[in-house]
Amino acid sequence: MKFYNRVSELEELANLHEQSASSGRMTVITGRRRVGKTILALESAKSAKHLYLFVSRKAEALLCQEYLDEIRRIATLPVIGEIRTFRDIFTLLIELSRTERLTLIIDEFQEFFSINPAVYSEIQGIWDRNKATCKLNLICIGSVHSLMHRIFQDAKEPLFGRADRVIFLKPFSIAAIHEVLTDHGHHDTQSLFDSYAITGGLPKYLELLAENRSLTHKKMLDFILKPHSPFLAEGKNLLVEEFGREYGTYFSILELIAAGKTARSEIESVLEIHSGAYLAKLEDEYALIAKHRPINAKPGGRLQKYYLRDNFLSFWFRFIYRNLSAVETGNFGYVREIIERDYATWSGKLLERFFHDLFAASGRYNRIGSYWERGNKNEIDLVAVNDLRKELVIAEIKRNKSRISLPALQQKSERLLQEYQGYQVEYRALGLEDAAEFLRSKEDGMT
Incomplete structure (x- = not known):
C-alpha cells in the first residue's frame, strides 16, 4: 500500500532534520502497534543518510554485532576495539555525526528495559555531553505506551526532558480512510464507516484488508473470521x-x-x-x-x-x-451470527463518534461532545459549539435518519440551551449519507 496521510508529522520531522545540521535533535515517536510509526520514520528519512536499528530481545553483545554490520553499510569505520555494549555503539555514531548529518532510527526503544536498563542513563550522559557538537537526528520509536511514557515523561527517569519532540501517532483520519478506500474502488459511505468502526483507521489493518480485497462489511468479516486470521489473536x-x-x-x-x-x-x-x-x-x-x-x-x-x-x-x-x-x-459461524445480531447496536455509538470526528475535522467548532442528564435522561448524540460566532449545532444520529424527530430533539435540548443564551441554534438529523457532505467540504478545502 502506498504511503498515505501524515503530512503534518512529515513536516515536523523535516524541520527537526534541518535543525540537526547545527546540533543534535531527539524525537520520540510513540503510539500503539500497527499505527505506522516505523514507516513514518523511514519515509521522513528516505532522502537523507540514515541508519535503522531494531532492538530485539537478545544479548547486548549480539545486538551490537548486528548493529556494527548495519553501520558498515553506510560508513567506513575507524579502527576500533571490540564493541559489546550499546554505549559504545552510540558513542561511535555520535562521532560519525560530527561532520555529517546522520538520522538514527532506533525501533522498539523500550526493549532496552529487558536487555540492559542502564542503556537509558548511558544514552543520557553521552547525549548531554555531545548534543551541541554533533549532527545526529535521533528518532526513538516505541510501541509499549506505558514504558515509553515512563522513559521520556517520568521525571525520575534519565531521559526525561531530553526529547525535542514527542509525536503520539494516531490512526488515520476519516478523510485518509476515505482516500484508501477510494484508491481501491470503494466510494460508498457504508464501507467507509465499517472500515472506520472495525479497523479504527489503523494503517496495517487497512493494508491487510486492501491486499485481500476485503473492504466491504461482508468481506471484512469473512477475512477476520477464518482460521489463521491475523486479527483473531x-x-x-x-x-x-x-x-x-x-x-x-x-x-x-x-x-x-x-x-x-x-x-x-x-x-x-x-x-x-x-x-x-x-x-x-x-x-x-x-x-x-x-x-x-x-x-x-x-x-x-x-x-x-x-x-x-x-x-x-x-x-x-x-x-x-x-x-x-x-x-x-x-466455530466461526456462531461468532458471525453474534456479530450480525449485535453489530448495529455496538456500532451505533461508533456512528456517533464517526460524526464527532467529522465535525472536529471541519474546523468550524471549538467544542464537540454529547449531552445527557442524570439517569441518562435527555440524551443528545452530538453538540457542536462555536463560541466565537455563538453558533450551536444539536444533532441526533441514526443509521435510519427518518426515525429522528426534530421536535423531540428540541424538547430534549431545553435544559441544555439555558447555558447558550444568544446562540444561533441549528437542529440536525444525521444519517450515514450525510458523511458525504463533510468529505466534500474537506476535499474542497484541499483544492
Whole structure:
C-alpha cells in the first residue's frame, strides 16, 4: 500500500532534520502497534543518510554485532576495539555525526528495559555531553505506551526532558480512510464507516484488508473470521505485554466497557472488585480508555462514562474475546451470527463518534461532545459549539435518519440551551449519507 496521510508529522520531522545540521535533535515517536510509526520514520528519512536499528530481545553483545554490520553499510569505520555494549555503539555514531548529518532510527526503544536498563542513563550522559557538537537526528520509536511514557515523561527517569519532540501517532483520519478506500474502488459511505468502526483507521489493518480485497462489511468479516486470521489473536498480542500478570483483570474490564457497561458502578457490580486503580491505569498509563462527560459538565463531575479509545479493540473485545471459546474451537459461524445480531447496536455509538470526528475535522467548532442528564435522561448524540460566532449545532444520529424527530430533539435540548443564551441554534438529523457532505467540504478545502 502506498504511503498515505501524515503530512503534518512529515513536516515536523523535516524541520527537526534541518535543525540537526547545527546540533543534535531527539524525537520520540510513540503510539500503539500497527499505527505506522516505523514507516513514518523511514519515509521522513528516505532522502537523507540514515541508519535503522531494531532492538530485539537478545544479548547486548549480539545486538551490537548486528548493529556494527548495519553501520558498515553506510560508513567506513575507524579502527576500533571490540564493541559489546550499546554505549559504545552510540558513542561511535555520535562521532560519525560530527561532520555529517546522520538520522538514527532506533525501533522498539523500550526493549532496552529487558536487555540492559542502564542503556537509558548511558544514552543520557553521552547525549548531554555531545548534543551541541554533533549532527545526529535521533528518532526513538516505541510501541509499549506505558514504558515509553515512563522513559521520556517520568521525571525520575534519565531521559526525561531530553526529547525535542514527542509525536503520539494516531490512526488515520476519516478523510485518509476515505482516500484508501477510494484508491481501491470503494466510494460508498457504508464501507467507509465499517472500515472506520472495525479497523479504527489503523494503517496495517487497512493494508491487510486492501491486499485481500476485503473492504466491504461482508468481506471484512469473512477475512477476520477464518482460521489463521491475523486479527483473531491481535488483542492478546497487543496488550498482554502491556498488562503483565494482571492482564486477565484488565481484559475483563475492557470486555465489559466494549459490551456497554460504561459506568464504574456497572463494572464493579459484575467483577466484584474495586476497579478505581485499574480504570485509572487504563486511562492514564495505558491510554486505552477515556472518560466521556456531558459537554457542559464541570471538571471533576461524577456524571461520566468510560469508552475504549481504540475502535478495533472495542470490536475485538466485544466480539472476539467475548466469544473466545467459539473462536478457539473454530466455530466461526456462531461468532458471525453474534456479530450480525449485535453489530448495529455496538456500532451505533461508533456512528456517533464517526460524526464527532467529522465535525472536529471541519474546523468550524471549538467544542464537540454529547449531552445527557442524570439517569441518562435527555440524551443528545452530538453538540457542536462555536463560541466565537455563538453558533450551536444539536444533532441526533441514526443509521435510519427518518426515525429522528426534530421536535423531540428540541424538547430534549431545553435544559441544555439555558447555558447558550444568544446562540444561533441549528437542529440536525444525521444519517450515514450525510458523511458525504463533510468529505466534500474537506476535499474542497484541499483544492
